[in-house]
Amino acid sequence: MTVSSHAFDDAFVIPALRQQLDMLGGFEASNDEQNGVYFSAPEIDLSIYDRIVLAFSGGKDSIACLLHLKDLGVDISRIEMWHHDVDGREGSQLMDWTFMADYNRKLADAFGIPLYFSWLQGGLEGEMLKQNDYSQPHKVETPEGLITLERDTSRTKPSTRRRFPQQAASLATRWCSSALKIDVGRRALTNQSRFNNGNTLFITGERREESSGRAKYMQFEPHACDRRGGRLARRVDTWRPVLHWNEERVWDALRRHGVIAPVPYRLSWSRSSCMTCIFNSPRIWATINQYFPERTRMIADYEREFDSTISRNRINVVDLASQAQPMEIDDLEALEQAGRSEYSLPVLLEEGQRWVMPAGAFGKEGCGAV
Ligand code: SF4
Incomplete structure (x- = not known):
């Protein structure tokens, strides 16, 4: 289904969504219905989207998002997974688990879903070492191959980092999340014409339980790259389908699906x-x-x-x-x-194998963005 005008969304799509959420009792006082922003939207009308992009870290919550889409009966051919390589592909091994890229590849293969990698050239290490210089280009895998997105140096000035991102909720201070993930994802959306003249659902796996910051996230809202009313007619909505889930529900999804x-x-x-x-x-x-x-x-x-x-x-x-x-x-x-970059363990349970709750489940040791 292709939607070409804002008017169509206003007249049909948003009211349908609203009605559905009303029925589910999904509204909260903080909803901004006019702008399509919902604090609580545990279920939405998925049929209006031409494609579903799943931001996929390889952690349990992004896996739960994928399994939830399967449980909802979504046509797998509409889904694609995106993984941002925090260390890039130029040789740095400072931040990420060495097997994570290949693990994601194997998991995507197991579900028959295309996986596209994207990264900031040089990764976090390259960005951190920047001294009176411009940030490196973004690299984005697309169905047509790898593209390089250069920086517009006419509108920015060279700058210096030379320190680690600092622990803070602010994305300017904790610049790794924005520079290595959010910006990369945004440019991947805005630099592929296949997202114009269509409806895209962008899914991320945050959960309210994880932090006080995430507890306040909207569950459904127009994505920063949404231009549904503009010349490109690019509708992009953000949905956080597991935002309201507790950890038990996440592990139960993995167990039921044998992940x-x-x-x-x-x-x-x-x-x-x-x-x-x-x-x-x-x-x-x-x-x-x-x-x-x-x-x-x-x-x-x-x-x-x-x-x-x-x-x-x-x-x-x-x-x-x-x-x-x-x-x-x-x-x-x-x-x-x-210790190895090639992922060689099974990703799904094999015949006769029993699902095991991992040692880290329900743990409280701090590790991961807040
Ligand atoms: S907050 Fe942590 S997990 Fe997120 S990009 Fe920064 S270092 Fe990586």
Whole structure:
């Protein structure tokens, strides 16, 4: 279905959505119905979308989004998965789990869904080392191949980072989320004409339970790249289908669909994001230092070089690690996998295999964006 004018949305699409949500009791006082913004929208009319883009980190919540779409009976051929490589593809291995790209590839294959990678050239490390310079281009995989999106240097000035993103809710301070994920996704949407003259649903897997910031997120709203009323007639809505889910429901979805818990949870992490996330607790740093000491060393070397630490208390990650006991990792298969870039464990349960709740489930150790 192609919608060509704002008027159509106003006359049919939004009222239909409103009626559906009314029936479900999904409205809250903070809804801004006129602008299509809903605090609570656990169910929406998916039939109006030509394609569904699922922002896919490889963590349990993004997997739950995918499984929820399956449970809703969505035609798989309308779905595509997007994964942003935080370390880029130019050789940096500072932040991400080494197997994560390949894990996502194998999972997407298992569900028969196309997966497109995108990244900031040079990854977080390249951006962090920027000194009186411009940010690197974005790289975006598309159905037609890899495209390079250059920076418009006529409208920006060179700048310097030379410090890690800082722990804060603000995306300007915690610049990794915006520079490595949000901006990349936005440019991937605005630089592919296939999204013009059509309706796209952009799905992300945040949950209110994760933080006080996320508790306030809208569940359904026009995406920042939405231009439904403009010349391009590009409608893009954001939907967070698991925003209201608790963790138990997430694990239950993985169990029902036979998706084996991803490796970070098997290693006792409660969340799967960057391995060396700036929000890691001392205990997570202690665990990384115990099992993957080269990763803490690389971070600490940069902290020394920049004379600026990730911790607001000016304690480098090796010293932070020494303040806590590492978690004990019993799952040796997962531990062995964590050291390799090729993902070779099964992603789905095999014949006769029993689903196991991972050690990190329902954990409280800080790791991952808030
Ligand atoms: S997971 Fe942590 S380090 Fe990685 S982009 Fe998000 S906030 Fe930044």
